[in-house]
Amino acid sequence: MSDIQREQRKNEHVEIAMSQSDAPQSDFDKVRFVHHSVPSINVADVDLTSTTTNLTMDYPVYINAMTGGSEWTKNINEKLAVVARETGLAMAVGSTHAALRNPRMAETFTIARQTNPNGIIFSNVGADVPVNKALEAVELLEAQALQIHVNSPQELVMPEGNREFSTWLDNIAEIVARVTVPVIVKEVGFGMSKELVNDLHQIGVNYVDVSGKGGTNFVDIENARRAQQDMSYLSSWGQSTVESLLETTAYQKSVNIFASGGLRTPLDAVKSLALGAKAVGMSRPFLNQVENNGIAHTVEYVEAFIEHIKAIMTMLNAQNIDELTHKPMVFSPELISWIEQRGLDIHRG
Numbered sequence: 001m002s003d004i005q006r007e008q009r010k011n012e013h014v015e016i017a018m019s020q021s022d023a024p025q026s027d028f029d030k031v032r033f034v035h036h037s038v039p040s041i042n043v044a045d046v047d048l049t050s051t052t053t054n055l056t057m058d059y060p061v062y063i064n065a066m067t068g069g070s071e072w073t074k075n076i077n078e079k080l081a082v083v084a085r086e087t088g089l090a091m092a093v094g095s096t097h098a099a100l101r102n103p104r105m106a107e108t109f110t111i112a113r114q115t116n117p118n119g120i121i122f123s124n125v126g127a128d129v130p131v132n133k134a135l136e137a138v139e140l141l142e143a144q145a146l147q148i149h150v151n152s153p154q155e156l157v158m159p160e161g162n163r164e165f166s167t168w169l170d171n172i173a174e175i176v177a178r179v180t181v182p183v184i185v186k187e188v189g190f191g192m193s194k195e196l197v198n199d200l201h202q203i204g205v206n207y208v209d210v211s212g213k214g215g216t217n218f219v220d221i222e223n224a225r226r227a228q229q230d231m232s233y234l235s236s237w238g239q240s241t242v243e244s245l246l247e248t249t250a251y252q253k254s255v256n257i258f259a260s261g262g263l264r265t266p267l268d269a270v271k272s273l274a275l276g277a278k279a280v281g282m283s284r285p286f287l288n289q290v291e292n293n294g295i296a297h298t299v300e301y302v303e304a305f306i307e308h309i310k311a312i313m314t315m316l317n318a319q320n321i322d323e324l325t326h327k328p329m330v331f332s333p334e335l336i337s338w339i340e341q342r343g344l345d346i347h348r349g
């Protein structure tokens with residue numbers, strides 16, 4: 001595949017993603033908090049610090065991986081980096097493969113670091129990238145963490161996608177052993193299972209972003225790029241973000257869990273944190289914001305999002321993220337069925 005084709009593909013992903021809408025019913029609606037009328041804290045008491053084993057973030061919200069690799073997406077990375085700088089959010093860039101293959105593409109990613117020299121930036125590679133390239137991806141951005149995306153459904157629906165996955169797990173193990181910053185293994189919108197999280201934990205992975213179903217849908221995006229052999233019947237493949245978080249329950253003490261995929265409201269974010277996520281990522285909402293409404297509006301959007309998280313935590317009497325994980329939650333019969341059939345041990349309090 002030529003560099004021009006890669007550049008074109010990234011632009012197509014952005015264009016199609018921006019035209020997508022979310023799943024009509026969000027799985028976040030299948031989880032509810034129990035209201036108590038008299039909180040014993042004030043909004044000012046709420047501390048949103050996200051503390052993980054080797055990474056501390058001021059806010060438990062980050063701009064998840066999307067762009068870089070073309071002129072258009074360099075501009076998007078720049079805008080997102082201004083938003084990250086002005087609000088203090090961490091930010092991931094999209095897959096850096098384009099820059100690792102062609103140094104001329106490097107600045108479409110490094111613009112994020114130039115724009116936000118002191119911010120927390122996650123670099124991003126695929127699970128098939130050689131260890132030396134993974135190290136290069138971290139160096140390129142002076143990144144505080146490296147995301148490795150695992151996206152087999154996307155590759156398989158992508159006409160020109162990868163068809164070889166048998167080396168992924170061993171390769172991830174090698175990268176984790178060599179890269180000195182936290183390595184976050186992330187999905188791209190199909191969610192994760194307890195079996196996968198166990199495998200990842202066994203090979204030394206300490207950070208996972210479950211990135212579940214419900215928001216950006218890469219089966220639909222790649223299917224729209226197929227000229228033949230429609231694969232839209234796979235549109236609802238995968239676990240939702242809520243289901244994925246439930247799947248991680250037994251590993252939440254040993255693996256830092258992040259949540260993304262279809263999170264759209266501050267309430268979705270608080271529910272994810274209460275289900276055990278240490279932080280939450282959003283992609284398409286930030287993309288649409290910067291492209292449709294501009295930087296200033298996006299900064300306001302982020303500030304309101306953070307304020308609303310604090311308001312909800314105040315209603316729940318939770319001063320910090322850890323306290324949220326002890327708040328009672330009620331699950332829909334459908335989720336209870338998932339929990340039972342999957343043998344998940346969900347006990348709160």
Ligand SMILES: Cc1cc2nc3c(=O)[nH]c(=O)nc-3n(C[C@H](O)[C@H](O)[C@H](O)COP(=O)(O)O)c2cc1C
Nearest residue numbers: 017065066094095149188215216261262282283284
């Ligand atoms: C335009 C676009 C490009 C993306 N590119 C990448 C990528 O390069 N690497 C990656 O790990 N995830 C990528 N993702 C996936 C997101 O990081 C995230 O996992 C997914 O979009 C679900 O979150 P959302 O529903 O908030 O969009 C991309 C998403 C979008 C919308």
